[in-house]
Amino acid sequence: MPGLLRGVARTAxxxxxxxxxxxxxxxxxxxxxxxxxxYEAPAPQSAYQAEPPAAATAPDMSSKIExxxxxxELKNQGVLTEAEFEDQKRRILET
Incomplete structure (x- = not known):
């Protein structure tokens, strides 16, 4: 069962x-x-903005914390290895 859970988490x-x-x-x-x-394409509404509005910063940070x-929790349960954990943590913090 732990192998299945790890596979599902990794796939996600x-x-x-x-x-x-x-x-x-x-x-x-x-x-x-x-x-x-x-012609000029509309500007993408993604992380390409130079500076996000102050109101959007707090929810964004709380979602990163979550x-x-x-x-x-996945790492503590053994679903993720240390390397996978570090890789995903880096990805979350970079966005």
């Missing part, structure tokens, strides 16, 4: 990362196509 992490990367690539490609067509807590 990989899937989430793949989705984020895919969305970022799609937005970048859309911008390139728009530039080739000669993600880190869940990640820690």
């Amino acid at each position: 992490v990989v899937s989430g990362t793949a989705t984020a990367v895919s969305n970022r690539v799609s937005r970048r490609q859309q911008g390139r196509w728009a530039a080739q067509q000669g 993600e880190l807590k869940q990640l820690g």
Whole structure:
């Protein structure tokens, strides 16, 4: 059972990362196509903003804290290895 849980957790992490990367690539490609067509594409509403509004900072930080807590619980349960834990922690803190 722990092996199954570890596999499910790893799949969820990989899937989430793949989705984020895919969305970022799609937005970048859309911008390139728009530039080739000669018109300006709408600015993406993602992490590309220079400075987020002050009101959005608190919820963003609390969501990161929640993600880190869940990640820690998975590590404590043995679902994630130390290397997987460190990799995902770095990913959460960089976004």
